[in-house]
Amino acid sequence: AQTVTQSQPEMSxxxxxxxxxxxxxxxxxxxxxxxxxxxxxSRQMILVIRQEAYKQxxxxxxxxxxxxxxxAKSFSLKISDSQLGDAAMYFCAYWSSGGYQKxxxxxxxxxxxxx
Amino acid sequence: GAVVSQHPSWVICKSGTSVKIECRSLDFQATTMFWYxxxxxxxxxLMATSNEGSKATYEQGVEKDKFLINHASLTLSTxxxxxxxxxxxxxxxxxxxxxxxxxxxxxxxxTVV
Numbered sequence: 001a002q003t004v005t006q007s008q009p010e011m012s013x014x015x016x017x018x019x020x021x022x023x024x025x026x027x028x029x030x031x032x033x034x035x036x037x038x039x040x041x042s043r044q045m046i047l048v049i050r051q052e053a054y055k056q057x058x059x060x061x062x063x064x065x066x067x068x069x070x071x072a073k074s075f076s077l078k079i080s081d082s083q084l085g086d087a088a089m090y091f092c093a094y095w096s097s098g099g100y101q102k103x104x105x106x107x108x109x110x111x112x113x114x115x
Numbered sequence: 116g117a118v119v120s121q122h123p124s125w126v127i128c129k130s131g132t133s134v135k136i137e138c139r140s141l142d143f144q145a146t147t148m149f150w151y152x153x154x155x156x157x158x159x160x161l162m163a164t165s166n167e168g169s170k171a172t173y174e175q176g177v178e179k180d181k182f183l184i185n186h187a188s189l190t191l192s193t194x195x196x197x198x199x200x201x202x203x204x205x206x207x208x209x210x211x212x213x214x215x216x217x218x219x220x221x222x223x224x225x226t227v228v
Binding site: 033035037042043044045047050091095102103105106107108110 | 156158159164206208210217
C-alpha cells in the first residue's frame with residue numbers, strides 16, 4: 001500500500017521569505033502523480049502543484065516549486081516570497097492511474113506566515 | 116473548469132434523523148467520485164468511492180448502512196448519513212476524478228445535536 005509522510009506538523013515563515021515543506025512517500029509503482037494541496041481556513045481543498053512521476057523536470061507554478069527526487073521518494077514544496085495568504089494546511093498527496101485510483105494524503109503541515 | 120459543487124455547506128440535524136449531502140460536477144462528467152471525512156486538525160480520510168451506476172466501494176471500517184452513497188448520474192453523487200448521532204459530526208468533503216487528479220467540493224460541516 002502507498003503511504004505518504006509529512007514529518008513537519010507545523011512550520012512558520014516570515015512574510016517574503018522562502019519555506020520548504022517536506023514529503024516522502026512509499027510505493028512500488030513506477031507511474032504515478034504527486035500533488036500538493038492547500039487547505040485554508042475555509043477548508044476548501046485547492047490544488048497547488050502537480051508532478052508526474054515520469055517527468056524529471058520539477059514542476060513550478062509561480063511562487064511554488066517542487067523538488068522531486070524519485071529514487072529517494074521525496075517530494076518537497078518550496079514557497080518563495082511567502083505571502084499572508086499562503087497560511088494554510090498543506091497536504092502532500094499521491095495518486096496512481098492503476099488499481100483503485102484513490103488519492104493517499106499525508107497528515108498535513110500547518111504553515112504560519114508571520115507579518 | 117473542473118468545478119465541483121457541494122451542498123449544503125453547513126447543516127445541523129437532530130440525533131436520529133438523516134441528512135443528505137450532494138456533490139455535483141458542474142462542467143464535466145465524473146464517473147467516479149470520492150467521499151472523505153475530516154476531523155479537526157487531521158488529514159482527509161477516504162470513506163468510499165462512488166461509481167456511476169454501480170454500488171459504492173467502502174473503505175474498511177466505514178459502515179455502509181450508516182453512510183449511504185448513491186451515484187445515479189455522471190454529475191451527481193449523494194451521501195446520506197442515516198440515523199445520525201453526535202459522533203457523526205464532522206466535515207465531509209467530496210471530490211471528483213478528472214483524469215489524473217481530483218477536484219474537491221467545498222465541504223459540508225455536519226453537526227448532530
